[in-house]
Amino acid sequence: MEQTPWYWIDDVAQLDTPALVVYPDRVKQNIAYLTGAVNELSRLRPHVKTNKSREATRLLLEAGITKFKCATVAEAEMLAMIDAPDVLLAYQPNETKIHRLLKLMSTYPATEFSCLVDNLTTARQLSDLAVAAGLIVPVYVDLNIGMNRTGIAPSDDVLTLYSELAQLPGVRPMGLHAYDGHLRDTDLAVRTMKCDAAFEPVKRLQAALVARGFDKPILVVGGSPTFPIHAKRADVECSPGTFIYWDRGYQSILSEQPFQPAALVVSRVISLPDSTKICLDVGHKSVAAEGELSQRIHFFNAPELNAIGQSEEHLVVEASEGHSYKVGDVFYGLPNHICPTVALYERASTIENGTVTGEWMTISRDRLISV
Structure with a gap:
């Protein structure tokens, strides 16, 4: 029996995407x-x-x-x-x-x-x-x-x-x-x-x-x-x-360090503009828009997808002809740079034992709290 991936969210239907999630x-x-x-x-x-x-x-x-x-x-x-x-x-x-x-x-x-x-x-x-x-x-x-x-x-x-x-x-x-x-x-x-x-x-x-x-x-x-x-x-x-x-960036270059990804961006397929293109709801406002487009986010459950375009609210990726992805599918993405990605979200949903359990407010993303 195949083991459920560590990042999987059983009640993901309650998450509006794009969403920052923390484990x-x-x-x-x-x-x-x-x-x-x-x-x-x-x-x-x-x-x-x-x-x-x-x-x-x-x-x-x-x-x-x-x-x-x-x-x-x-x-x-x-x-x-x-x-x-x-x-x-x-x-x-x-x-x-x-x-x-x-x-x-x-x-x-x-x-x-x-x-x-x-x-x-x-x-x-x-x-x-x-x-x-x-x-x-x-x-x-x-x-x-x-x-x-x-x-x-x-x-x-x-x-x-x-x-x-x-x-x-x-x-x-x-x-x-x-x-x-x-x-x-x-x-x-x-x-x-x-x-x-x-x-x-x-x-x-x-x-x-x-x-x-x-x-x-x-x-x-x-x-x-x-x-x-x-x-x-x-x-x-x-x-x-x-x-x-x-994040993906440090994971790829700092292999000697055993830290593990603990925050992801959850995204959904929102459109299939042609037979090989898939549009996701993870634009510049949802993941750090720096570095090469192809490296900004890596989807654990769809690693073969190749990003070919991004705008404020959309990410267009290329899939193979005859792919089985459909509108509404959920992708779990590891950002290349997590720090500025976190700053794009006012809150992060906490995930424990595959369930959404609460929220951590990203309170200091604001330039001013009270002082």
């Missing part, structure tokens, strides 16, 4: 692997930009994780709403975001908030506004170790900036932030070599700051691709995010 048991298994990969839970600072929900993040808290990373003020507020003890806004705030961050600090005093800076101008503005609000903001210097997106190169300029931060009354330098998301080699040995090379100047900066009399700076490093490498270091905080749901 909590698999989420818990991913969290268990995460916590088992480090020697101390205090070394984990997972990024919540993937799940954006209180329910998923509570599972991390229940697993003993107390430190978190986020990319938006709304994500920071979502974390504070569930009493997350330590929240790093891994983003350098402009003036408007500074006001919002300071408001969060006043509204949720039980949560310690921090943020990134990579220049003195922003740091001074942050300090001045913090002093006016009667607050001190912990900050991490953002390093550019090859991502070429934000941060400053790991040079003596970092030592200068760190020293200047220590003189500002409204901020308190805590450490260094080094994201190496550009390192995605499928060969773990090659990825490890590149990761170690990028990390070496970060370690040297830490030692140099200690030599100048600073407390040992905290190092917040890496993402999902380099997690197994940084996890073996004794004194860094690791901040993967995608691990919680996983």
Whole structure:
């Protein structure tokens, strides 16, 4: 007797599609692997930009994780709403975001908030506004170790900036932030070599700051691709995010990591425009519209279908002549990139033992919750 696939939903008829669905048991298994990969839970600072929900993040808290990373003020507020003890806004705030961050600090005093800076101008503005609000903001210097997106190169300029931060009354330098998301080699040995090379100047900066009399700076490093490498270091905080749901993209290039897909997009056939074309209800608004069209979503129960066109509400795929698909058929799709896909949905339906059991609201997909 053929076994029912893990993703199958017995009461799928009650789901209006396209629908984001999450499998909590698999989420818990991913969290268990995460916590088992480090020697101390205090070394984990997972990024919540993937799940954006209180329910998923509570599972991390229940697993003993107390430190978190986020990319938006709304994500920071979502974390504070569930009493997350330590929240790093891994983003350098402009003036408007500074006001919002300071408001969060006043509204949720039980949560310690921090943020990134990579220049003195922003740091001074942050300090001045913090002093006016009667607050001190912990900050991490953002390093550019090859991502070429934000941060400053790991040079003596970092030592200068760190020293200047220590003189500002409204901020308190805590450490260094080094994201190496550009390192995605499928060969773990090659990825490890590149990761170690990028990390070496970060370690040297830490030692140099200690030599100048600073407390040992905290190092917040890496993402999902380099997690197994940084996890073996004794004194860094690791901040993967995608691990919680996983996706087709990382599954294909990070084969050494045993995380498993825990969130899918369910779609239906809505039209058969000709003998080989099938139209599904999963358009740009339903799955991350990045990368090659053929790779945006993989259907577990129809892997042979080839995407040939996508618009806002539709995905057209090519099937073989004489296929048996019909209008109303349900497809279970694994997105290539789950993080921006989740942000397209206000809620995710939870699936347990093949049944729809509830909803997780994607509360921090909004730019503003209350602050």
